[in-house]
Amino acid sequence: MRKSILLVFIALLALGSTCFAEDLKVGFVYVSPVGDAGYSYAHDQGRLAVEAMDGVTTSFVESVAEGQDSERVILNMARKGYDVIFATSYGYMDPMLKVAKDFPKVTFMHCSGYKNAPNMANYFGRIYQARYLTGMVAGAMTKSKTLGYVAALPIPEVIRGINAFALGAQAVNPDVQVRVVWTKTWYDPATEKEAAKSLLDVGCDVIAQHQDSPGPQEAAQERGAYSIGYNTDMSSFAPKSHLTSAVWNWGPFYKEMVQQIKDGTWKSQFYWYGLDKGIVDIAPFGPMVPGDVQKKVLAKKLEIASGAYKVFSGPIRDQAGKEKVAAGAVMSDADLLGFNWFVQGVVGTLE
Amino acid sequence: MRELCAVKRQEPLGWGSCLIFLAALTLAFSFSGMLLAMGGKPALGGLWLLVHSAFGSGFALEDCLVKAVPIFLCATGVGLTFRLQIWNIGAEGQFALGAVGATWMALTFPAWPWYALLPAMLACASLAGALWGAIPALLRLKLGANEIIVTLMLNYVGILVLEYLVYGVWKDPGSFGFPMTSEFVPAAVVGRIGDTRLNWGLALCLVAGGCMSVFLRFTRLGYELRACGENVRAARSARMPYAGLVVTVMVVSGALSGWAGFLESSAILGRLQPSIMSGYGYTAIVVAWLANLRPLVIAVASFLLAGLRVGMETLQLDLQVPASFGSIMEGFVLLAILSGGFFSRYRLQWRTRG
Numbered sequence: 001m002r003k004s005i006l007l008v009f010i011a012l013l014a015l016g017s018t019c020f021a022e023d024l025k026v027g028f029v030y031v032s033p034v035g036d037a038g039y040s041y042a043h044d045q046g047r048l049a050v051e052a053m054d055g056v057t058t059s060f061v062e063s064v065a066e067g068q069d070s071e072r073v074i075l076n077m078a079r080k081g082y083d084v085i086f087a088t089s090y091g092y093m094d095p096m097l098k099v100a101k102d103f104p105k106v107t108f109m110h111c112s113g114y115k116n117a118p119n120m121a122n123y124f125g126r127i128y129q130a131r132y133l134t135g136m137v138a139g140a141m142t143k144s145k146t147l148g149y150v151a152a153l154p155i156p157e158v159i160r161g162i163n164a165f166a167l168g169a170q171a172v173n174p175d176v177q178v179r180v181v182w183t184k185t186w187y188d189p190a191t192e193k194e195a196a197k198s199l200l201d202v203g204c205d206v207i208a209q210h211q212d213s214p215g216p217q218e219a220a221q222e223r224g225a226y227s228i229g230y231n232t233d234m235s236s237f238a239p240k241s242h243l244t245s246a247v248w249n250w251g252p253f254y255k256e257m258v259q260q261i262k263d264g265t266w267k268s269q270f271y272w273y274g275l276d277k278g279i280v281d282i283a284p285f286g287p288m289v290p291g292d293v294q295k296k297v298l299a300k301k302l303e304i305a306s307g308a309y310k311v312f313s314g315p316i317r318d319q320a321g322k323e324k325v326a327a328g329a330v331m332s333d334a335d336l337l338g339f340n341w342f343v344q345g346v347v348g349t350l351e
Numbered sequence: 352m353r354e355l356c357a358v359k360r361q362e363p364l365g366w367g368s369c370l371i372f373l374a375a376l377t378l379a380f381s382f383s384g385m386l387l388a389m390g391g392k393p394a395l396g397g398l399w400l401l402v403h404s405a406f407g408s409g410f411a412l413e414d415c416l417v418k419a420v421p422i423f424l425c426a427t428g429v430g431l432t433f434r435l436q437i438w439n440i441g442a443e444g445q446f447a448l449g450a451v452g453a454t455w456m457a458l459t460f461p462a463w464p465w466y467a468l469l470p471a472m473l474a475c476a477s478l479a480g481a482l483w484g485a486i487p488a489l490l491r492l493k494l495g496a497n498e499i500i501v502t503l504m505l506n507y508v509g510i511l512v513l514e515y516l517v518y519g520v521w522k523d524p525g526s527f528g529f530p531m532t533s534e535f536v537p538a539a540v541v542g543r544i545g546d547t548r549l550n551w552g553l554a555l556c557l558v559a560g561g562c563m564s565v566f567l568r569f570t571r572l573g574y575e576l577r578a579c580g581e582n583v584r585a586a587r588s589a590r591m592p593y594a595g596l597v598v599t600v601m602v603v604s605g606a607l608s609g610w611a612g613f614l615e616s617s618a619i620l621g622r623l624q625p626s627i628m629s630g631y632g633y634t635a636i637v638v639a640w641l642a643n644l645r646p647l648v649i650a651v652a653s654f655l656l657a658g659l660r661v662g663m664e665t666l667q668l669d670l671q672v673p674a675s676f677g678s679i680m681e682g683f684v685l686l687a688i689l690s691g692g693f694f695s696r697y698r699l700q701w702r703t704r705g
Contacts, residue, residue, distance in 0.1 A: 033674060061667045063674035066626035068619045072414050073664050079410065080668070090529060091626045114527055154518060156528040184514070338527040351518060 024084065024262055026050055027077040028060035029070060031089035032187050038212025038231040039186070039248075043088045043111075046250025050258050066091025071098060078103040084261055086254070087111065090155070096120060107261050112157060114337060116268055123253070124157075126274030128164035128336075129304050130246035131208075132311045133282050133297050134228045135168025137243050138206040139176050140293040141226050142169075147178045148199030150209040150216045152186055154350045156339040158210050161246075163343045164311050165208055165228075170345055172296070179204055180348030189213040200225055206243070217242060226288070233283035245283035253279050272333065275305040312336060317344040357697040368695040375691035379683040386679065392670050400669060405662030413548045417619075418657035420552050421446070421611035423650055425635030427559055428484075428604030430644040434567070434580045435600050441487060441502025442608040443632025444509030445480040449609025450616040451513050452479030454532060454623040457539035457616075458521060465538035472539060473555075473613055480609020481602040483509055488601035492594050498601075506632065514625055521623065531624035541618035552614035556650070559607055563646040576600065608632060637681075641688055656681070 028047050030040035040062060051058045064073050070092045077085050078099055084107045087096050093113035100108045100120040108120035116122050138147050147169055152158050166178040179202065181195045193215030196207045200223045208228040209216040214237035220227035221238035229235070229245030253273060260266040273279045282301070285294050303309040314325035319342045325331055340350065364371070384394035405411055425442040432439035452475040460468060487501035514530070523533035541550050567573040579586040579593050587593055611631060616623050638656055642648035663677035 027668065035673070059668050059671060061664050061674070064664075065629040067624070067629060068418065068615065069629065069660075069664075071619075072418070072661065073668075076414075076664060077668065091624070094620070094622075153530070154528075155530065159528070340528045 023055050023057045024258065025080075025082045026056055026058045026084045026258060027082040027086070028058065029064050029073055029077075029085070029087040029089075029092060030060060030062040031064060031066065031091070032212060033062050034060070037214065037234070037237075040088065040212070042231050042248035043086075043250055046248075046254040047086075049251030050254045053255060053258060055262070056258060064092075067095070071095030074099045074108075075102075078106050083107065084109065084258060090157075107266060109257060114270075116270070118268055121266075121268040121271065123257075123271035123273075125248060125250075125253075125279035126272060127246055127248065127280045128160045129274045129311055130280040130282050131161045131164040132168035132171075132304070133301055134208065134244055134246050135165035135170075136172050136297050136300060137282075137285070137289060137293060138165070138208060138226070138228055139169030139171065139173035140296075141243060141289065142173065142176060142206050144203050144205045145173065145176050146202070146204045147176060148196065148202075148204030148207045149178050149180045149348075150192055150195045150199065150207065150211065151180050151182050151348075152210040153184055154182060156337055159342065159350070160336055160339045161210060162346060163339065166343050166346050167311060167316070172293075176345060178346045178348075180342075180346060182348075182351070183211065185211060187212040189215040192216055193219045196220060197223075207241075214238070229283065235283065235286060239286075241286075243286050243289055247281050247283050249278055249281055252277065275301060276307065318342065319344060319346060353701050353703050355699055356702050357693075358700055360696060360698055364695045371691045371694050372688065375687035376684065379680070379687040382683045382687075383676075383680040386676065387672065390672065390676075392672055397666060397670055397672065401659070401662040401666050403662075404665035404669075405658035410548075411658075411661065414661050415654055415658045416553065417548055417550070418661060419650075419653040420550075420556055421615055421631045422634050422638055422657060423556050423653035424559060424611040424614075425608045425631050426638040426642070426649045426653055427563055427646055428607035429635050430639035430642065430646065430649055431563065431576075431607075432600045432604045433639055433644050435576055435596055436580050436583070437488075437491075437597055437600055438499045439484065439487070439502050439601060439604050440499060440636055441483065441505050441509075441632070442604070442635045443628070443630070444502070444506035445483045445605040445608035446612040446615075446632050447506075447509040447513045447628060448483040448605075449476040449480040449612025450623055450627055451516060451612070452476040452609060453613035453616050454516075454521070454535075457535045458532060461536045461539065463538065468536075468538045469541065469617075472617060473610065476609040476613035477606040478609075480605040480607070480612065482605065484601040484603075484605020484608075485598060488598045492597060510625075510628055513623070513628070517623055517625055523622075529624075532622045534622045535617060539617060540621050541614060543618075550614070550618040552610075552618050555610055555614065559610070560646050560650050567646070572596070572599070608635075637685055641685060643692070659684070 032040045034040050034044040047058050050056055061073050064070050074085055074096050086109045088111040090112040093110055093115050096108050096110050097115050100117045104119055110122050112124045113122055149162050162180055169176040179199055181199055183191050183195045185191050192211050192213050196216035196219035206226040207216050207220040209230055214234055217227045217229060217234050217238035221241040226243050227238055227241040228243055232247055234245050235242040310330045312331040314329040315323055315327040316325040318324050321344060380398055384398050387397040388394040429439050429442050453472040456472040456475045487498045490496040490501050491498045518530045521532045523531055541552055543550050575591045576596055579591055579596055615627050620627055638652045642652040666672045
């Protein structure tokens with residue numbers, strides 16, 4: 001009798017542990033502090049959306065340097081039993097790949113790189129689509145026909161953004177120039193603000209940026225120019241100058257990935273969604289943007305989201321005026337991922 | 352009227368300084384604990400987690416050792432120059448040049464076997480780092496240029512040299528435009544020790560630390576170095592070779608930072624990329640001071656500081672403490688120990704002023 005009670009008890013325990021399976025543990029690795037209102041903040045908003053899902057717990061480590069530190073952090077997460085790890089900076093690619101080989105049961109997701117493994121996928125968003133739209137706004141608002149772009153580092157992602165911005169501006173204002181200054185930083189408020197000032201000094205009257213700090217926004221507002229933000233809606237930093245921002249919206253994508261992993265339908269591939277899935281968007285327009293410009297931009301947004309319009313469709317010429325993409329042709333994703341030249345109308349070098 | 356004043360101790364404090372050290376550490380940890388509690392986290396539990404995840408398992412100890420290697424090498428170098436009161440804050444740039452030197456070898460002679468390539472990389476890294484250290488030494492001796500400014504500025508130049516190469520001629524054509532060299536051939540990668548995450552760079556640390564201790568304690572040049580550091584004028588009038596010493600310490604310091612750059616690029620990253628620069632050269636300054644410039648203590652301090660940083664990651668992960676808490680705690684520890692140093696050199700006493 002006693003034995004059978006014990007058996008029932010054990011059976012119940014076993015049943016209980018399968019019914020109330022442990023939460024899926026999801027870890028995030030960020031390159032900068034989450035409080036920066038920028039790139040990592042946007043990812044962390046996505047994490048919070050995942051945290052709200054049933055049967056999922058999340059955590060993160062912020063300000064992780066690329067290289068040695070990132071490998072240890074990712075390894076530590078895998079050892080601690082995290083089931084899914086999202087690493088959100090391109091420098092985490094090789095370290096993550098190394099760890100992925102040793103932990104075949106853990107799912108690894110790397111943002112903005114290109115290497116993968118059976119248990120490691122890449123993902124990113126087509127933020128260039130949003131940048132094209134912000135370029136249209138900037139092109140419509142400029143009087144000096146010179147736009148300034150405070151750029152981070154000369155890597156394809158940034159170059160792609162500058163080119164999309166320039167093409168968008170030229171679509172509404174064909175003679176527009178985009179002047180580029182590199183700060184070689186992702187987050188350095190003072191340097192980025194100074195870079196914006198140097199662009200304002202040479203006659204730029206709209207400032208766009210790629211870094212996380214609101215420095216360029218502030219510089220534009222102080223000089224009475226306009227500004228275009230990035231990552232999140234930056235209007236609160238410069239309400240008088242902020243036209244719109246190219247923004248990330250990771251929540252839906254992260255939820256979709258985690259759900260797929262829970263359901264066992266996840267596959268290692270390159271996920272590169274854009275306006276179609278709402279991963280990227282533009283922030284609400286500032287009050288100074290005229291209604292007809294808003295209407296035009298929103299119409300283009302629908303066209304891009306539906307796939308009817310591709311941002312990098314020919315003819316596209318390079319800085320020297322040489323035709324790189326013929327009329328009617330569209331740049332392939334592989335070409336976009338390796339973008340290493342500027343389109344016509346961009347003033348600056350790749351160094 | 353009675354007032355409190357500091358009197359220089361005539362006798363070294365001996366074991367008492369250990370007590371002061373422990374008291375300083377306790378103070379720093381209590382402040383950190385208070386900070387945790389203010390942020391709504393468990394204070395004692397948090398500190399225990401920090402210590403446990405830094406030193407509580409074999410994995411953790413390995414991680415700390417791996418992280419301590421570059422800090423130790425840079426700190427041993429700058430510690431040596433500080434002994435002579437030459438303020439070399441250029442370990443960061445010397446580290447960058449070391450990495451560049453090693454990478455040049457690895458990319459230029461990929462066909463060499465490892466027993467030729469690795470020593471060549473080490474030599475080239477030492478040479479490049481030493482060169483970067485020699486420039487400020489010569490400028491100081493010939494032109495009287497302040498070495499603090501020159502070494503600091505050369506850091507920026509060194510990092511720009513590295514970036515110039517990585518964004519330019521050395522960029523891997525297969526990297527989709529990302530700034531990194533192609534991966535080193537296996538012969539150019541410093542291997543791991545057995546199944547651990549440790550690499551043979553640890554052996555270099557032993558060599559560096561051992562040589563440094565012996566040099567300072569048992570050689571004539573080491574004695575002269577310590578003497579010059581105490582009092583340059585007295586040493587000069589005793590005809591000690593001050594100029595030669597300045598160049599020597601800067602060259603050795605540069606070479607040691609160069610070793611660190613070699614190990615980081617070869618053993619850790621397996622290539623050169625801008626993210627190799629993670630501030631070890633500056634951390635080294637902190638560590639050298641924490642350790643009172645003594646090589647063996649530098650080893651311990653590097654290991655503990657590495658542990659603090661490694662433990663902080665787990666603290667973030669498990670308790671979601673912000674990363675900046677780690678920097679604040681590091682600051683507390685440094686401040687407490689350095690001010691503790693005051694008490695081991697002075698004692699307080701009441702004095703009546705009449």
